[in-house]
Amino acid sequence: MPRVGLNQQTVVREAARLADEVGYQQLTLAALASRLGVALPSLYKHVRGADALAQKLSALATAELANELTGSAVGRAGGDALRAMADAYRDYAHRHPGRYPATQRVPDPADPEHVEAGERAVGAIVAVLRGYGLTADDAVDAARALRSALHGFVALEAAGGFGLPRDVDRSYHQLVAGLDVAFRSWPTSDT
Amino acid sequence: MPRVGLNQQTVVREAARLADEVGYQQLTLAALASRLGVALPSLYKHVRGADALAQKLSALATAELANELTGSAVGRAGGDALRAMADAYRDYAHRHPGRYPATQRVPDPADPEHVEAGERAVGAIVAVLRGYGLTADDAVDAARALRSALHGFVALEAAGGFGLPRDVDRSYHQLVAGLDVAFRSWPTSDT
């Protein structure tokens, strides 16, 4: 039996590639094993099981997304930064349709890298909101609103929820413009 | 073997109840069969399989949601109607955590009731937007934005994506207030 020479890194990375090809829901240990040229139980030497693999995939995807979001906003501010970040968000979901759903999984508290990746992603969002003068509780509310809008749009789009012929890019652009308006006159909480 | 007297209605309705109790992902033909006091293969006399059941459940949930949305807006207009509808939307997701995810499934074109339910739900949203003077392409964009924001918020909330202690009800309220602002100054498309 020639050794393939796997480790957790290679397994998780290949899982990410496979997920992008066949879809997050169709990512299966059986398919991953055959892709890696290995019998299914051999994967358990590198990953504790299907759920642990999903968690590791989530950590990978979250870190990638955090990088994209952070990178998109450098050198920009205000509505410029918002638009750039929103585009980066949706671009990532388009380029990595299998990884994107993994980013929605709650970070594993036992995995510091995962937690840190999640914080970086949120931090990038909060940084953009600071350009609108939003901080503290207002920033929390606004960050939730921004995440909701972007994730909701991407999720509905991926699910095929937009049936009408109207251009989806344009709708997204309008959504982001609406967010810009909303953030500029965000109702200040006085509590 | 005494007959239980099932039909498609009773099976789908019980599936909806079960989904609300155990979660959409944990809804399984095995659990449903035992709940109905019947052997698993017997379900196939009423439903073509697991996927068909999910589709029928989607039709049921979509119709219910459409009713709630429509009912919430009667006698209201403008921001009033928007707030009422947004509350009804999230309320439904809270009251029916297992059915709500089913509403995101694309309606089965072969099921007229399902298609009609989807159209009614969208119609309720469009009616509210008309109160903001939004029609045609603008209404399509705005409807997509509204659905994205509401679904995104509900989905993130259900997934446990809001870690911070900040009150979630308040964040939702702020989101809806932001939508109101955005719709009032929605950028008119000139194309």
Place this chain on the structure above:
DNA sequence: AACCTTGGCTAAGTGCCTTAGCTTTAAGGC
């Protein structure tokens, strides 16, 4: 060269979905 850790394997068990084919209920016609 011997050792031992480790990465691969096969075998076997569980849970779920699905199909095939049998039996019995109970409704409707005569």
Place this chain on the structure above:
DNA sequence: GCCTTAAAGCTAAGGCACTTAGCCAAGGTT
């Protein structure tokens, strides 16, 4: 009131996914 028959239930069996247990060989370490 019986007989027919469609439909609603059943058991049996196969497929696919995940998981655990336990064996064996590859290859680095001493």
